[in-house]
Amino acid sequence: MTCYDLAVIGGGPAGVAGALTAAQAGLRVALLDGGARLGGQYFRHPPASLQASDPGAFHHGLDRFLRQGAALADRADLLLGHQVWTVERVASGAAEAAPFRVHALRDDRPVVVAARRLLVATGAHDRPLPFPGWDLPGVLTAGGAQALLKGNLVVAGRRVVVSGTGPFLLPVAAGLASAGARVLGVYEANGGLGLARHPLLALGKAGEAAGYGLALARRRVPYRTRQAVVAAHGGDELTHVTVAELDRDWHVRATRTVECDTLAVGYGFTPQLELLTQLGCDTAHDLDGSPVVTVDAAQRTSVPGVWAAGEPTGVGGAVLAEVEGRIAGLAIARSRGGNAPAPSPGAGVGGAGLGRGAGVLVRRRARLRGFARALLEAYPVRDGWRSWLADDTLVCRCEEVPLSAVREARELGATDARSVKLLSRAGMGWCQGRMCGYAVACLAGEQPQQPRRPIAQPITLGALQKSAPPDFPDPSALKHDERISDDKSR
């Protein structure tokens, strides 16, 4: 088995920056990502075979990212189309040189990568809130609408409503409008300031915010604050939504109907922490209640040999993710072991002992993290959303668990999401609570807890059997009486 100095999981801005920085320092690097192309969510882009005239039209900085990706391809092994389902730390003596095993699936076939160190840069996914009709076809997450556009050049609908909270609604709406959708309105549940005084402007992202604002204004897309879609309607597909004026806590004050074929909705993001919690990394709660992994100034987690960068350390966007990735790459290159040079004495204090030049990165990270914190504070999820739900509103889409069943679980004494799940099946289905987990935790009366999923991606039993370590006996190879004694020993 090839042993890498570093395995990077995730091919978005954080993972690519970290992998490239470490590879340029001389480390042997493998990068794994489930997608067919580098990019993650932010830099999702169509394949060259599509021959799009302007593939970067919906991104800031795609060209630069693609150059980084090309530079990385020259210096590291890119394992694309590899879905990592678990990561293990091997304890045996022979494994000391490479304590980590990354288990991935490629076309349902198991692949194992051994590495001395790990950089986990697994990004985040949309954090939806449930509301009546949110399971109707035509209702998409904001990120889903964006993925259709960025990765496939498919416009999610003809008459589109964008709703939820947070700055992400702006690029989603602007992208859809510029791609030809009629965006009927952007309904931001928070804030009373309007687009002209959007926090993006106050926080030094004037150019970016003004660009989105201009794109929306040019197409006369209304941007309304303290309003949100509180119900979606239709038979087998979305036909209209109920838009509500909200009070400060998001209770409904007045409603009206908007006819549309598509709704893009998002209430922030949930960092993907499965692999980090599998490894036992410490977590904490971010300002918005989301569990995040804790890292030190060098992006090190609490587990030796494991670094993290990007959204898993706190949702902050692509620019911060890249900076964190670069800092992690520098720190990894200077960590002991492997063929990297040892840290030089007297490395800059401001650079967290990362060498010359890192000070600039560390200062940028501090500024960008401050910006991210300000956005999380400006766009919280307010409790009033619970009043949008009816008894029969599905909370868990996979297991089709309505609010009434969650309520019954609470009446039976459940005070946490795990107990609610055991009693009602909310969060027990295909997505393993990734979609409803935040809402179920809120309804159960607790903060969302870090994920406890030993399997991060679905895996068939056949692939699981094939990926068993060599010292684990293949059950079919055992003699009959051995199998019986094994059964008895349980």
Next chain:
Amino acid sequence: MKVGARPFEITVDGRPVPVLPGQTLGAALHAAGIRSWRTTRFGGRPRGLFCGIGVCFDCLITVNGRAEQRACLVEAAPGDEVTTS
């Protein structure tokens, strides 16, 4: 945005649907106006794309006889036979 590539075809329950190279099955179906391709176990409710990035599993689809594939992740290939349920 202009696209230089020529579309190819897949079939959905025998009906031809055009796809541009590199598009996922889910994107191609959605673009063709097909917004749901399975029904839920209990309520029999229609489901299609939701998260669009492989997390929610709403868009599960059968392609070339292989069940439970995430339509939003699987890149369409010429001649793919999709069956809805």
